[in-house]
Amino acid sequence: MTEQVTVVLGVIGADVHAIGNQILEYALADQGVKVINLGVMATQQEFIAAAIETGANAIWVSSLYGHGEMDCRGLREKCREAGIGDILLYVGGNLVIGRQNWENTKRLFRQMGYDRVYPPGTLPEEAIADLERDLKEKVGEK
């Protein structure tokens, strides 16, 4: 990644799980990504405002307490409204409660406008590699 890549990171909703968020920040910064970390209990508005102001390439949303569907819905639409409709949106964590079929969950979040959806236990490296690929693809589109 030659040009500076900026990612807005945060744990959405009333969720206070801070550890995964710290690990992601560390892993991203380690790869030279500029991390704008909103920490825990971030709102959709905070993600969007931060992304606009910092000119971010992607928003990484974590949700670990099972209310992901409720908290994450509408973020893509709000991004469009705010003029950053084509920003990359990634989401990961314990997105739903209980043992549900992962493919269903993934489909659900893809339909909500998230470019990438990650199950629990994903390593940061995987998502970072995806980010690199997605950004290259975007440059190609232009």
Next chain:
Amino acid sequence: MELALLIDIGSTYTKASLFDLVNYQLIARSQAYTTVEQDVNRGLAKALAQLEGWEKAHYKLACSSAAGGLKIIAIGLVPDLTAEAAKRAALGAGSKVLKTYSYQLSTREIAEISQADCDIILLAGGTDGGDQSNIIHNARMLADSQLAQPIIMAGNKSAADQVITILKQADKEIYQTGNVMPELEELNIEPARKVIRDLFLKKIIEAKGLSRVKELVDGVIMPTPAAVLKAAELVATGYNSEKGWGELLIVDIGGATTDVHSVASGKPTKGGINWRGLTEPYLKRTVEGDLGMRYSALTLCEAIGTDTLKEQLQGLGWEDSGGERYQQQLKSLCRQVDFIPGSKREKLIDALLGRNAARLAVARHVGKLKTIYTPMGPTYVQEGKDLTTIKYVIGTGGVIVNNHNPAFILEGLLYKNQHQPELLAPVAPELILDREYLLAAVGLLAGVEPAASLKIIKKYLAKIELEGFENDS
């Protein structure tokens, strides 16, 4: 005997005070109507004529809020982020923020700005390395306009060269300084404040006809609110061996606005609290344009609510408070801006308005603590400053200083009188009165004689207690 002459050229009065710097005393003071429309020196000379021996003063310094004060338009990107940061930088420099704009400026907004009669435009937007397109768009809009005011570029440094070029090509007067928000939610207002202050000295004073005071004194060196902020800082932090009081809050209730200055970190005072939002400046000033005792009396009443005001009057034992008499007084206040309450009833109403202005202005200044119920139990989120444990609240401004019951006015801002449990307002501070109305003068002096000015102001700040009201209705 070394003397210092300090002058405050206000919108209505020019006030002069003479200090003895050896014995740390106020020797004399005087005032005359401000005459900035004709020649500011006429009023000044009149005030000085009443002060014997002023010519011998070693320092002759002035601050001013005349001719509308220092008026700034702040422009940013996101309302809660760089636009708010730009606004805070302007307020911190002692200016009046006429309006704050965000996102891409429209032609209509440019027209509005052109008509706003501001002194400086503060242009922000984007964190360093962040968004560039917005601030470049806004620079182009400003370049295409007829605006001739100085523009301060305090936005994304990556866009700075382009912004400067665009504005220079259009022959605009442009100054560059550090970004007011270099990183997300990180406030960096000092560089912008410094440029605003320099501009005030170099340009604005001249433009307002205030530089003429140099014929009589050393000159106007800062806007009055900046002097009060300076005094607040001095009293809180101290100077060398002369100890300060520690964190404090100053409420300045004026005819047009109510200013609140806090010198405090505002960190959460209890454990386990999540502190969100923009970083809070240690030295924070907020200005409420709708909460004033004279020019803004009607908007103040609107903010209080007529019913609440009636209830409060009844609570104080004024049975006929539903009547028209007090309403008449309220209406006449806006027209008669130099009104001084005479009867007990008039004094009470004035005090009550002041109490509410203090309450509302502090409610908007302090932070909030919200409880959020999560699947893991309740968690707490704080936005803004927690000032619950602040030890000193200082009242200043004509209404407080001249009222016979200043503690009644100041008490309005306490937590128990806010009736909003989430507000982080002072709970049990000592109430202090700037009884000779010296804060601005002392702030002026602080630039040259910090030790002496601290000794002086400590002498004249007095603890006050609540008194009762006599009822003559």
